[in-house]
Amino acid sequence: MTAPDPVRAGRALAGAAAGVLVLEGLAVLFVPRGIAQTGEGLTGGRLTYLLVLAVVLVLAAGIQRRPRGVLVGTALQVPLLLTGLLDGVMWFVAGAFVLIWLYLLQVRKELLGSPFGPVGVAVRGDDGGAPGPTP
Template sequence: MSGPVDGAGSGPVDGARAGEPVGPGGRRSGLRNPEKAVRGLGAGTLALEALVLLLAIQPIRVVGGHLSTAAIGAIVALAVVCVVLAGQMKRSWAWPAGTVVQGLLMLSGLLHWSLLVLGVIFALVWAYALHVRRVILG
């Protein structure tokens, strides 16, 4: 056998090819296109949020009590913003804008308590997506 068995010294870092993103600990992510994968994660998260927001209107009205016109308007507006942002994940401003959307959803909790609950849940999901983005892209 020639060369080390564990792959040490076989490439720039643990066998990573030149130009490939290297994750924490010097290991590459293993994804063919990490940027595209991360954009898909962000877009999927925002699309799911838009869907949940729109589907939540009726159950909130039935179970949670009176849902004002302003609250319904805020839900629809935030869902539209989520869909638009999902399509703009290639832009450098899209990730910070997604964070702002999570804050606005929590702030809409002033209109109805259930919107605060949804805001906290999706803020946690968005925080996880940001964590995954940081781990994969470095």
């Protein structure tokens, strides 16, 4: 099944992906509070890793409408999942976000034909761009 208007579906899915990445960035910013209360505590390296990851996730949300935006977002799921090494509860939080991301990729594949491919360009005909009859 493909979307009747792939451009519109691509924009909607890009917005959803951007929203998920921003939420992931916010979740990563809550991790230092939990790490500070553990045995080793919050070291400079851990704090730098978390802050850089949070900033990169938010910046990746801004490029979701570009051709490789979804690929960048998918690659960032790995370092997000690795935050579980810093705080055990992040295995569950990051795992939930990874499952949501995989669901978005599946929906993108169903609506656009490919999880990472470019969004098709709508062709404007004599009917003013209205969708044609379904076969």
